[in-house]
Amino acid sequence: MDNSRKILTDRKVSITNPRILVLEELLGTKNPITVDELLSKLENKVAKSTLYRVLNDLKNINILNEFSTPDNQSVVELILEDHTHHHHLFCSDCGEIIDVEMAKEFENKLSKEIKRIEKEFNFIIEDHRLELFGKCTDLCLNCK
Amino acid sequence: MDNSRKILTDRKVSITNPRILVLEELLGTKNPITVDELLSKLENKVAKSTLYRVLNDLKNINILNEFSTPDNQSVVELILEDHTHHHHLFCSDCGEIIDVEMAKEFENKLSKEIKRIEKEFNFIIEDHRLELFGKCTDLCLNCK
DNA sequence: AACAAAAATGAGACTTAATCTCATTTACTG
DNA sequence: CAGTAAATGAGATTAAGTCTCATTTTTGTT
Numbered sequence: 001m002d003n004s005r006k007i008l009t010d011r012k013v014s015i016t017n018p019r020i021l022v023l024e025e026l027l028g029t030k031n032p033i034t035v036d037e038l039l040s041k042l043e044n045k046v047a048k049s050t051l052y053r054v055l056n057d058l059k060n061i062n063i064l065n066e067f068s069t070p071d072n073q074s075v076v077e078l079i080l081e082d083h084t085h086h087h088h089l090f091c092s093d094c095g096e097i098i099d100v101e102m103a104k105e106f107e108n109k110l111s112k113e114i115k116r117i118e119k120e121f122n123f124i125i126e127d128h129r130l131e132l133f134g135k136c137t138d139l140c141l142n143c144k
Numbered sequence: 145m146d147n148s149r150k151i152l153t154d155r156k157v158s159i160t161n162p163r164i165l166v167l168e169e170l171l172g173t174k175n176p177i178t179v180d181e182l183l184s185k186l187e188n189k190v191a192k193s194t195l196y197r198v199l200n201d202l203k204n205i206n207i208l209n210e211f212s213t214p215d216n217q218s219v220v221e222l223i224l225e226d227h228t229h230h231h232h233l234f235c236s237d238c239g240e241i242i243d244v245e246m247a248k249e250f251e252n253k254l255s256k257e258i259k260r261i262e263k264e265f266n267f268i269i270e271d272h273r274l275e276l277f278g279k280c281t282d283l284c285l286n287c288k
Numbered sequence: 289a290a291c292a293a294a295a296a297t298g299a300g301a302c303t304t305a306a307t308c309t310c311a312t313t314t315a316c317t318g
Numbered sequence: 319c320a321g322t323a324a325a326t327g328a329g330a331t332t333a334a335g336t337c338t339c340a341t342t343t344t345t346g347t348t
Contacts, residue, residue, distance in 0.1 A: 014344060016296060035334085047298045052335060054296095068212055074334080089265060098265060106257040113250040114276065121233060121242060125278035132258065134269035158315060160325060179305085191327045196306060198325095218305080 003027060007080070011061040018046045022054045023078075026064075032077035032088065032097045034069070069097065070133060087130040094136060102130070147171060151224070155205040162190045166198045167222075170208075176221035176232065176241045178213070213241065214277055231274040238280060246274070 004023035008015050025041055026033070039051060046054070055076060058064035065079045070090055075097060077083075085107070089098040102110075114125050148167035152159050169185055170177070183195060190198070199220060202208035209223045214234055219241060221227075229251070233242040246254075258269050 014295070016344070018297070047300095048334095049299080049336075049338095050297055068216065072212065072218075074216075089261070089267060089269070091267070092270075100261055100265070102257055103260065106253060109250060109253045113246055116247065117233070117244055117276065118278075121244070122281045123233060123235070123276075123278050124281060125233070125276050126236075127277040129275045129277070131273045131275075132261065132267075132269050133271040133273070134262075134267050137266045137268060158324070160315070162326070191329095192305095193307075193309095193328080194326055 007063065011063070013057060013061060018050045018054050019057065021046055022051065022058070026058075026076070026078045031099060032065075032067075032075045035074040035076060038076070067129065067131075069095070087132065089132045089134070091136045092133060096136065100132065151207065155207070157201060157205060162194045162198050163201065165190055166195065166202070170202075170220070170222045175243055176209075176211075176219045179218040179220060182220070211273065211275075213239070231276065233276045233278070235280045236277065240280065244276065 004020045004027060005015055007023060008019055013019070021042055022038070025038060035051075035055070039048060042051060055064060055066070058078075059066065063078055063080060064076055066074065066076050067088070069075055070092065077099075084101065086099045086101045089100045090096075091098075110128070110130075114128060117123065118125050148164045148171060149159055151167060152163060157163070165186055166182070169182060179195075179199070183192060186195060199208060199210070202222075203210065207222055207224060208220055210218065210220050211232070213219055214236065221243075228245065230243045230245045233244045234240075235242075254272070254274075258272060261267065262269050
């Protein structure tokens with residue numbers, strides 16, 4: 001049984017062609033991908049309404065992370081077991097979105113600071129997101 | 145000359161009624177406000193197309209910060225001289241968005257970590273954004 | 289393997305935030 | 319205060335995302 005089928009069965013989600021196609025597309029990209037890109041890659045294979053439904057299914061079983069680019073494009077990425085906690089780096093030149101792992105030491109500091117904020121604001125903080133905006137330099141493959 | 149007029153003249157932007165109305169609304173709220181809320185507050189005073197144009201003007205003169213809520217509502221806030229670097233806290237119960245200043249020590253750590261990432265990824269990082277998601281506890285005025 | 293019930297899909301209508309167009313109005317300059 | 323450039327209002331347009339519903343596919347049961 002291949003990877004995408006296993007992902008679905010393991011989570012008791014029925015195996016359908018659109019789900020497999022979407023999963024395979026997502027498994028095939030290391031970095032996050034815009035929903036728009038996904039749509040065009042799956043054009044003629046999966047209906048638009050179905051794509052959005054499948055993305056929703058994946059969110060419901062907690063294996064899909066969704067966020068937005070600075071210019072408000074919707075972006076998704078799979079978060080499976082092997083996908084550790086990370087943040088995102090956005091290039092305003094080429095649009096590339098890169099997964100970034102922060103140093104453990106920094107993440108510890110952040111956790112502590114979040115605890116402090118929880119007390120200060122009487123809040124329960126369940127999640128956080130750190131986004132870095134900038135530009136690839138000349139070494140970036142995308143920006144040439 | 146009142147505050148909103150001064151903001152415009154200082155930045156060589158012509159003084160018009162819609163711009164003053166939008167600025168006054170933004171000056172009147174401590175925390176960020178959704179564009180939707182702005183629209184309804186200014187209904188019958190400023191046309192929808194004009195509101196979006198004015199928000200764009202404010203972005204162009206770098207005094208408006210725009211971002212999105214977890215459910216993808218567009219949010220804006222003025223960033224004037226007195227508005228120091230800060231992040232946002234989102235309550236998933238009441239929708240409140242709260243400005244949060246992190247401890248200076250933490251921000252220093254973050255700066256260092258960003259420098260490290262710039263080298264690792266050969267990137268020039270120009271900006272960053274940290275978002276915290278959670279729930280107000282029973283002490284929150286909005287959540288009762 | 290065939291069946292029935294339940295679930296998922298495709299196609300396109302619909303919604304809604306945001307942008308665009310263009311005729312009219314307003315703001316600034318001399 | 320007149321002329322020109324800039325800004326506005328109203329409504330048309332666009333596009334991302336949702337919804338509807340008839341048809342197809344999946345799955346559990348024999």
